[in-house]
Amino acid sequence: MKLQDNGQLQASKTRQRVHLASGRTLAFDEYGRADGFPVVYMHGTPGSRLEWLFFATDEMTRAANVRLIVPDRPGIGLSGFQPERKVSDWPEDVKVLANHIGLERFSVLGLSGGCPYALVCAVRMPERIASVGIVSGIGPQDIPGLTAGMNPNTLRMLHMSIERPAAFRLIWASLGLLARLSPRLMAVQASSAFSPVDQQLLRQHEHAERFVAMFREALRQGTKGLQQDVALMISPWDFQPHNVSAPVAIWQGDLDTDATPAMARYLAEQIPNARLTFFKEEGHISLIMNHVQDVLSALVAAA
Numbered sequence: 001m002k003l004q005d006n007g008q009l010q011a012s013k014t015r016q017r018v019h020l021a022s023g024r025t026l027a028f029d030e031y032g033r034a035d036g037f038p039v040v041y042m043h044g045t046p047g048s049r050l051e052w053l054f055f056a057t058d059e060m061t062r063a064a065n066v067r068l069i070v071p072d073r074p075g076i077g078l079s080g081f082q083p084e085r086k087v088s089d090w091p092e093d094v095k096v097l098a099n100h101i102g103l104e105r106f107s108v109l110g111l112s113g114g115c116p117y118a119l120v121c122a123v124r125m126p127e128r129i130a131s132v133g134i135v136s137g138i139g140p141q142d143i144p145g146l147t148a149g150m151n152p153n154t155l156r157m158l159h160m161s162i163e164r165p166a167a168f169r170l171i172w173a174s175l176g177l178l179a180r181l182s183p184r185l186m187a188v189q190a191s192s193a194f195s196p197v198d199q200q201l202l203r204q205h206e207h208a209e210r211f212v213a214m215f216r217e218a219l220r221q222g223t224k225g226l227q228q229d230v231a232l233m234i235s236p237w238d239f240q241p242h243n244v245s246a247p248v249a250i251w252q253g254d255l256d257t258d259a260t261p262a263m264a265r266y267l268a269e270q271i272p273n274a275r276l277t278f279f280k281e282e283g284h285i286s287l288i289m290n291h292v293q294d295v296l297s298a299l300v301a302a303a
Contacts (some may be wrong), residue, residue: 045113075225139263253282
């Protein structure tokens, strides 16, 4: 991992792109060992291909013997926007990416808003997905009771992406400007959306710096891609979790106020081959930050 003089995170390998049949471009970065076990990582919301560097290092990934591939979703980072897309469109992009870099069979790992994207890959291309990992996963929000315990301000903001999209984009554009003008202040404001255990991490200068760099990359093209990504995340899923046949490991912090424990339990009940592990005294981002190598090792072992 490298931190440039301007405060931007730089991936450990050169930025890569694959051109899709639609004319769009899919951007991705790689971390870890070129000959390691392949894992395609689905970033959170808001997130980008730089998100992995927020809570892990290339050295950690190498130590787990993993080749980690992190694509930007459409309209995020360097990936082209896809009008009127659906969550279930994503596996086609991942399939093209996998073919492009020579992956026949691989695992997927989804953090937070990346949860449905990891699961839908297992549903749409079961012959290629060896195992699935979900960390602090956002579950479907149309199931009664699953959002109980979520940060109410966060919940209101998420639903603005559908109910008041123009206001949503204005707020996030303002946050993007703040991230450029006063990164530390932006990190402090963003921390209010998380549990106290996560806030403690974001108050640390190095973590705050990486968080802001990841956030800035998410808004590289503006707010249209993020608004679409959030709206899809909170809308009814266009696939069924019970159709996932691959082994699924779900890791959940008991102090998470962004992806609730109820969501993790629901997914574990719906997915036939799911195993749910709770971590005490862990929040939304502290879980992956404190246990990233354990998560990678378990994902590889389940494949």
